[in-house]
Amino acid sequence: MPVDVIEFGLGGAAAACAVLFTNPLEVVKTRFQLQGELKALGTYQRHYRNVFHAFYTIGRYDGLLALQAGLPPAIIYQILQNGTRLGTYQSLIDMGLTKNKAGQTSLPKTMLAAGVAGYAGAFVSSPCTLESLALCCPSHIKTQMQPQSREVIAVGHQHTHSGWRQGLKRIYVEGGAKGFWRGVNAQTMRNGIGSVAQLTSFSRTKDFVTKTELFRPGSIFIPIIASMVAGAANVVVMTPLDVISTRMYNQGIDERGKGLYYRGVWDCATKIWRKEGLVGFYKGWSASWFRLAPQTVLSLSFWDLGRKLYYRNFDKNQST
Template sequence: MPVAVVEFCLGGAAAACAVLFTNPLEVVKTRFQLQGELKAWGTYQRHYRNVFHAFYTIGRYDGLLALQAGLPPALVYTAIQNGTRLGTYQVLVDMGLTKNLAGENSLPRTICAAGAGGYVGALISSPLFLIKTQLQSQSHEVIAVGHQHTHSGWLQGLKRIYVEGGIKGLWRGVHAQTVRNVIGSASQLTAFVLTRDFLTEKEIFVPSSLYIPITSSMVASAAIVVFVTPVDVISIRIYNQGVDARTGRGLYYRGLWDCALKIWRREGPVGFYKGWSASWFRFAPQTILILSFWNIMQNGYYRHFGKKQTSYVSNQTKPP
């Protein structure tokens, strides 16, 4: 099997394994980011006060199964998005495009390669993120936040969106999502690589220790929460908004910058970090699981088939 195909499959499999554990946190994060939409702090009812209260509230009114809302599209979306993202990044690394003229790994080139992987992954998987978000926001009217869609399932939902808006409707909000993934992928993978190289170079852990990818993943998760949360809030808002039946335009936002401006004016800077704690609880374990699973799967595959590992995690990234 071609190495490129292997890398795409390994990245997708690692992500699918991770999402089985983190999807309930994604549901909670989505509800937090829609709570108090376009309303100033303190002027709306807070159905979800913190992560643990959100779990209790959703379980009470929507049922425990609601904590896994949108799981099927989440699995497919995560496998495609991360498989494409990590696979594209690894292929660029294997082609030597992250190295400078001296043959050393370049930090700017690594960031660009990670961002490129994130862009391609977001572009391909956007319809799945759309239906996943809308399913995860559906709730009992007592605790409803954001626009409430009435999908009975993810396939029915995708069909309905296509019938009402065509191909363009399926890719509504893709601009916000690509920006989100470029920033998220660049910050996540770069932080992971730099931390892992530092731990390896300083011999803080033995070379084969699982503490290396786990510790590196924890640092990467902190980076992604800081840098991607504002754009994540914007993406969730755009993907979940209702659509005018006559014009096909969003009811609240015309696009990324219009959404950002309205959040700034009506909710203030704090609006961009709504649900940051839920984002941390979601991004931290998912980052750790995806990158750790990916590292383990790569090592296992190349060791089993007797091929030299060309994983990005073995590269040392230095400034140009």
């Protein structure tokens, strides 16, 4: 099997493993982002005060299984989106496109490669491609299932999906095929810009820590530290776009199939700014940190470990 195909598989497998641990944090993050939608701070009831209170509240009222709401589509999404993103990024590195003429890692070229990889991952969510249905559907239905809760702690528009496949059918019945791609522009921007922040900071930090020789070569602590830095960069850059994406995906629709609150990405951003201010774009930032940081650390660490194990066996097979 060609090595570049393996890279895509390793990236997808790493992200899928990570989401098993981080999906509960994704549920909490989504609810925070919908809490007080289009309302000024202090004018709405806060069902979730912080991450730990949110875990307790969801477990108490909705049950512990609610913390894994939307897990199947979340796994599918991670395999497709991050498999493409990480595979593309590593392929560009292997082709030497992140190096300067002296053979050293170039920051601008690394950022460009990360951006290209991010948009490659988001490409499958473009309305111009057949693959868009495979990526946008799981992301869309995942976002709608995660806020579903008992009325006493409900936030945002409440969908009543009994399962993710039934939910996909309902989205199609209510909004037609275009209903699957509502919010795709925000998702594409989120993936592209976030990828630049995440993968660039990961590569640069990993190189820096390796050169300090604080750890032995190949130590698991090197990718873990690099992943933590990448996670922090990811939260700062991606949270506003993530809020917009969540709002766009979760909003209800009227009898004409139009969104109840937002006409598009810029309309959503404008309304959040006017009604909620800057803080509205960073709602749930702590939940985003608790989710994105472990997701970044686990996925990139699993990715790094998987690549080492694969190429170690690959080299052994080549030498025999």
